[in-house]
Amino acid sequence: MANIVVLVKYVPDATGDRTFTSDNTVDRVGVDGLLSELDEYAVEEALKVVEAGDGEVTVLTVGPEQAADAVRKALQIGAHKGVHVLDDAIAGSDAAATSLVLAKAIEKIADYDIVMTGLASTDGAMSVVPAMLAERLGLPQLTFASELTIEGDTIRIRRDGDAATETIEASGKMVVSVTDQINEPRYPSFKGIMAAKKKPVETWSIADLGIEASQVGTAAAWTKVLSFEPRPPRTAGEIVTDEGDGGTKLAEYLASKKFV
Amino acid sequence: MTEVLVLVDHTDGAVRKTTSEMLTLAARLGEPSAVFIGSGADAAKDTLARFGAAKVYTLDDAALGEFLVAPKAEALAQLVAAKSPAAVLIGSSAEGKEIAGRLAIKTESGLITDAVDLQPGDGGVQTTQSVFAGNFTVQAQVTQGTPIITVKPNSVTPEENAGAAEVEAFDVSVSDLAKTARITASKPREKSGRPELTEAAIVVSGGRGTGGDFSQVESFADSLDAAVGASRAAVDSGWYPHAFQVGQTGKTVSPQLYVANGISGAIQHRAGMQTSKTIIAVNKDDEAPIFELVDFGVVGDLKTVLPQATDEVTKRKG
Ligand SMILES: Cc1cc2nc3c(=O)[nH]c(=O)nc-3n(C[C@H](O)[C@H](O)[C@H](O)COP(=O)(O)OP(=O)(O)OC[C@H]3O[C@@H](n4cnc5c(N)ncnc54)[C@H](O)[C@@H]3O)c2cc1C
Numbered sequence: 352m353a354n355i356v357v358l359v360k361y362v363p364d365a366t367g368d369r370t371f372t373s374d375n376t377v378d379r380v381g382v383d384g385l386l387s388e389l390d391e392y393a394v395e396e397a398l399k400v401v402e403a404g405d406g407e408v409t410v411l412t413v414g415p416e417q418a419a420d421a422v423r424k425a426l427q428i429g430a431h432k433g434v435h436v437l438d439d440a441i442a443g444s445d446a447a448a449t450s451l452v453l454a455k456a457i458e459k460i461a462d463y464d465i466v467m468t469g470l471a472s473t474d475g476a477m478s479v480v481p482a483m484l485a486e487r488l489g490l491p492q493l494t495f496a497s498e499l500t501i502e503g504d505t506i507r508i509r510r511d512g513d514a515a516t517e518t519i520e521a522s523g524k525m526v527v528s529v530t531d532q533i534n535e536p537r538y539p540s541f542k543g544i545m546a547a548k549k550k551p552v553e554t555w556s557i558a559d560l561g562i563e564a565s566q567v568g569t570a571a572a573w574t575k576v577l578s579f580e581p582r583p584p585r586t587a588g589e590i591v592t593d594e595g596d597g598g599t600k601l602a603e604y605l606a607s608k609k610f611v
Numbered sequence: 612m613t614e615v616l617v618l619v620d621h622t623d624g625a626v627r628k629t630t631s632e633m634l635t636l637a638a639r640l641g642e643p644s645a646v647f648i649g650s651g652a653d654a655a656k657d658t659l660a661r662f663g664a665a666k667v668y669t670l671d672d673a674a675l676g677e678f679l680v681a682p683k684a685e686a687l688a689q690l691v692a693a694k695s696p697a698a699v700l701i702g703s704s705a706e707g708k709e710i711a712g713r714l715a716i717k718t719e720s721g722l723i724t725d726a727v728d729l730q731p732g733d734g735g736v737q738t739t740q741s742v743f744a745g746n747f748t749v750q751a752q753v754t755q756g757t758p759i760i761t762v763k764p765n766s767v768t769p770e771e772n773a774g775a776a777e778v779e780a781f782d783v784s785v786s787d788l789a790k791t792a793r794i795t796a797s798k799p800r801e802k803s804g805r806p807e808l809t810e811a812a813i814v815v816s817g818g819r820g821t822g823g824d825f826s827q828v829e830s831f832a833d834s835l836d837a838a839v840g841a842s843r844a845a846v847d848s849g850w851y852p853h854a855f856q857v858g859q860t861g862k863t864v865s866p867q868l869y870v871a872n873g874i875s876g877a878i879q880h881r882a883g884m885q886t887s888k889t890i891i892a893v894n895k896d897d898e899a900p901i902f903e904l905v906d907f908g909v910v911g912d913l914k915t916v917l918p919q920a921t922d923e924v925t926k927r928k929g
């Protein structure tokens with residue numbers, strides 16, 4: 352029996368024009384967004400786990416109105432139910448405040464064995480929310496899993512670190528984050544898309560979670576963006592077409608820049 | 612002068628270059644103190660002294676190596692409480708960021724990840740980050756607690772600056788709550804004999820355009836003493852190990868020179884290499900987006916261009 356809460360984030364589309372709003376926070380409303388691709392691996396892994404045993408997958412998102420799209424997509428892929436924490440006060444929260452909201456929502460969901468997350472959100476790309484969440488919930492973290500096996504209430508993962516590949520295990524409730532190496536996420540089927548329409552989605556405010564407005568949002572952030580600047584466009588480089596001497600020209604360029 | 616803690620990034624005392632980079636940055640903010648977790652501090656001491664560590668706190672407890680990140684965060688939190696440093700700098704590896712995340716919650720402190728530069732400023736340290744695949748530069752600041760900052764490798768040139776490196780053993784107590792994710796096996800990564808990808812001055816990488824044969828990419832890399840990287844397409848096809856993937860879900864590199872071969876230049880790949888100083892591409896499609904980034908590009912087949920370039924470089928090096 353494993354009930355799994357999967358955390359899914361709604362992010363600005365990386366292939367679109369991502370930018371900031373006037374208060375120096377990520378623009379999440381004025382740009383096209385989607386379910387963070389890296390969270391699809393977490394949804395997939397959670398589905399594999401419950402399909403191999405039993406239990407239910409609940410997807411949880413914290414985000415603006417449009418974040419409901421991320422929940423819907425996960426339900427279409429196969430998750431059983433959804434929770435969307437939606438509150439204007441949350442806008443502009445940093446990772447610490449986001450992890451607070453997620454932790455309170457997970458406590459309210461209560462009936463879970465595993466919290467599963469993606470490797471990083473494709474916008475902030477901090478890869479810290481899972482560790483912060485484990486800290487807040489007092490749970491073990493098995494993070495950056497590229498392989499996962501379950502034996503009873505023990506989970507074992509493979510973690511490919513910079514210096515070594517490690518095997519890590521923990522028992523009981525835990526936070527697991529998965530990399531994009533772990534599986535091949537499935538696409539929503541037509542049946543899945545139809546079935547998703549009938550799946551329950553609850554929308555909670557921060558008041559439902561016992562959180563004060565002063566604990567979240569821009570004002571409560573422990574960090575502050577002072578300014579942002581688009582990167583200056585790179586000046587157009589020199590491009591040559593190989594006519595039998597492309598390699599020589601490349602070496603000449605390297606020599607002219609003192610790389611050789 | 613206030614202390615700035617730098618978590619030493621090492622394997623059994625072999626100190627990674629990121630540590631000397633962080634000590635260099637720390638010296639701008641106050642007096643650098645190295646925090647050494649695990650065994651091998653004696654071997655590391657000289658390097659730490661050379662880059663300005665006034666103190667070396669050694670934290671040694673079996674639990675620190677046996678369990679994943681939580682005990683390290685707990686130990687650091689105890690040190691932060693004891694020393695009230697001006698900031699804590701940690702390397703931006705997966706483990707580094709997770710230690711930082713837990714430490715931030717424990718100490719109720721702001722966390723900034725992947726800084727590429729730091730300066731003292733009004734109201735505390737100011738950081739520079741490169742975000743959205745390197746398309747924006749952001750200045751930020753921690754507004755609560757002890758600034759906890761993870762620093763990207765290869766962001767600054769380490770500067771030698773003799774320090775006393777006075778060793779002080781710091782006793783930590785690790786709670787049972789932190790001893791839950793147990794590391795049961797660890798297999799060191801095989802050495803490629805080439806420079807570390809994230810530390811290398813030159814990175815030569817290959818993508819789908821290699822067709823699965825990385826030999827020309829490797830030979831060219833070796834002629835330049837470079838590290839080898841790969842695109843996700845090459846990794847997903849099983850042509851090169853994931854540890855060498857450059858990009859959003861691989862490593863971020865910021866070398867002096869990056870040479871992309873048979874790589875189209877998707878946004879997720881750019882995310883890992885866009886801040887390289889000089890960028891070169893070899894690609895047979897003159898419309899490949901990678902050419903928008905380059906300082907120098909060759910439109911041609913890497914199978915012929917690279918061997919010729921390798922020969923020419925080798926000849927010039929004599
Ligand atoms: C969430 C997410 C995360 C991702 N993370 C990463 C990441 O970390 N790193 C990454 O790289 N990608 C990542 N990607 C994938 C990325 O979108 C691209 O699919 C990938 O970078 C393409 O790799 P490529 O350039 O090698 O292949 P392609 O896009 O297929 O390009 C191959 C290029 O080789 C050229 N070519 C072919 N033959 C030759 C030849 N003989 N000589 C010279 N040129 C030749 C072609 O003209 C073409 O431009 C991610 C995608 C997603 C959705």
Ligand SMILES: Nc1ncnc2c1ncn2[C@@H]1O[C@H](COP(=O)(O)O)[C@@H](O)[C@H]1O
Pocket residue numbers: 357358359360361387389390393411412413414446449467468469470471472473475476477478479480481
């Ligand atoms: N606002 C959010 N709502 C739901 N899940 C989130 C949110 N932010 C982060 N996560 C989860 O935490 C993971 C890591 O995010 P990050 O630390 O922001 O890179 C993501 O892959 C998600 O699974």
